Amino acid sequence: MNYLILTETEFFGLINGNDETINLNAAxxxxVKAVVELLSDNDTDGVKIxxxxAENELxxxxxxxLAGxxxxxxxxxxxxxxxxVRKMQKQISTSRLQVPPLSTTIHSECEKRNKDTxxxxxxxxxxxxxxxxxxIYGVSEMGCINDGETSLKEIADYFYKMLGIQAKGCYNIYSDIKMRKNESRTYFLDRAAEKVNRRMQLDEERERMRR
Structure with a gap:
């Protein structure tokens, strides 16, 4: 996990005096959205850090x-x-708060289909x-569905339906992703590639040990 993720937001850029072009209220x-999203990460220790x-910097x-x-x-x-931030720290330490990453609702049709299958x-x-x-954007950009002829909206709708959830603001979330400050802004895809490569390395090590 990037432990500096909260302090790399536009809000910190403003209070540090590095960026005066962004509305403070919007930042x-x-x-706040970044904090809430962070709480859904499975790395509880990383979230606490x-x-x-962020609390220390604030x-x-x-x-x-106050000194001024x-x-x-x-x-x-x-x-x-x-x-x-302090309220979120208290919540995560007392109740191990789990924030749902998307507004999720299981479709009754999907439930019925599952029972029938x-x-x-x-x-x-x-x-x-x-x-x-x-x-979703990665799959779309790779053009690996219908030879790349399927629109992003169709791919997104399919993923949401396939996963039995309702989601809003796909384009808004993409806009937030574009505003990330790290050299690579695809946190999930980068972590996924890293974990898959690591798993293959571990599999190879186990195979060598069995020989």
């Missing part, structure tokens, strides 16, 4: 503003962000919304 909203790092800014003695518009948002259980997407969007 704060994106920061990322939140702790506390530094809050201390600086002058309340400002930015100070208000820093305190709001700090309060929100040897009682196969419903298959649902339980990863983050952005991960699914990365996958």
């Amino acid at each position: 704060y909203g994106c920061f 990322a939140l702790a790092y 506390e530094y800014h809050n201390t600086q503003y 003695g002058v309340k400002s518009h930015t100070d208000l948002f820093v305190r709001k962000a700090l309060s929100f 040897d009682n196969i259980p419903a298959i649902r997407w339980t990863g983050k919304a952005s991960d699914l969007v990365e996958l």
Whole structure:
């Protein structure tokens, strides 16, 4: 996990004085979304570290503003962000909060189909919304469905239907992904490639040990 993921948001760019072109209120909203999305990550320890790092940086800014003695518009948002991060830390430590990455609803038709097909259980997407969007765009760009003649919308609709979920804002999520600051913005696809390669290495090591 990228433990600096929250401090690399546009919100931190603003309060650090590195970017004055973004509306502070909008940047704060994106920061909150980033925190909520982070909570759906299965790496609980990593989430705690990322939140702790963000809290530390926000506390530094809050201390600086208090030392200055002058309340400002930015100070208000820093305190709001700090309060929100601390509330999320409390929730994840007490109840191990699990935030659903997408607005999910199992289609009754899918449930009925599963019952009619040897009682196969419903298959649902339980990863983050952005991960699914990365996958959809990756499949679309590779042109591996219908020789690349199927539109992105059709592919997205198919994935959502196949996984038995309802999802909104595919294009909005893609826009958020484009705003990531890392050199590679495809976090999910990069991690997936890394894990698959690692699995193949482990399989090869086990095969050598059996010889």
